[in-house]
Amino acid sequence: MAEFTTASEYEAKMKARLYLETYFYLGSGSLADDFLRFAMGKLHSKFSSGAVKGSTLIDIGSAPSIYQLLTSCEVFDEIIATWFTESELCELQKWQKKEPDAFDWSSILKHVCELEGNKVTTKEKEEKLRAKMKVLHCDVSKSNPLAPAEAPKADCVTATVCLEAACKNFQAYSLALQHLSSLLKPNGHLLLAGDLGASYYEVGTEKVFSLPVNEKFLREALSGNGYRLIELSTFGKPEGADPEISDYEGFYFAHLQKV
Incomplete structure (x- = not known):
């Protein structure tokens, strides 16, 4: 199990471009293929159903x-x-500004557009997201994760493969759930997706910490901390998955509602 990655270590270890190139080319055959299809399918189902x-x-x-x-x-x-981290922000801003060396999201854009019935082109999809998106710093260890910025209370908060990296232990994970609740309107929704059982993932030669959550812990944490658990779905590790890049055991998706 990797040691917890502190904020300063995360800034040094997390080579954002290498992270993208390792995990976010759909069709590459990496563990990301299965997770991305699982997570994007679940998000599409929640949003498209109303x-x-x-x-x-x-x-x-x-x-x-x-x-x-x-x-x-x-x-x-x-x-x-x-x-x-600043390196994460830099990569996101390259995409926002349409810089020529921005990461190529075409494989994932194509998949999402197909999920939605190809109602828009991949270029139209990108432009719609750019037009609606603004970017703020966050830290889930803070009671207001967006402080010192101010934002309207949200109808929905999402977090994918985030809390496991940001939380040192199970107590910190539960506390982060409470902090995220502060961002939501009453009866607002929280959608989570992440790895089960993973204690690390690799970015190049670096091993980055991941909190190895399991279904038992998730059911307990997600049913408390100010939420009602609507759905917890899990997906086991596919056969033939690369054992070196992470020691994950599967994936989860959770739908919670603030109470």
């Missing part, structure tokens, strides 16, 4: 990724993406 909707969505730990925001921009008027 079960989760509103004016404002806050995504925690977005940068440098956009895959988790591509369906939400069809449902919400304002999307607040968040970053933790």
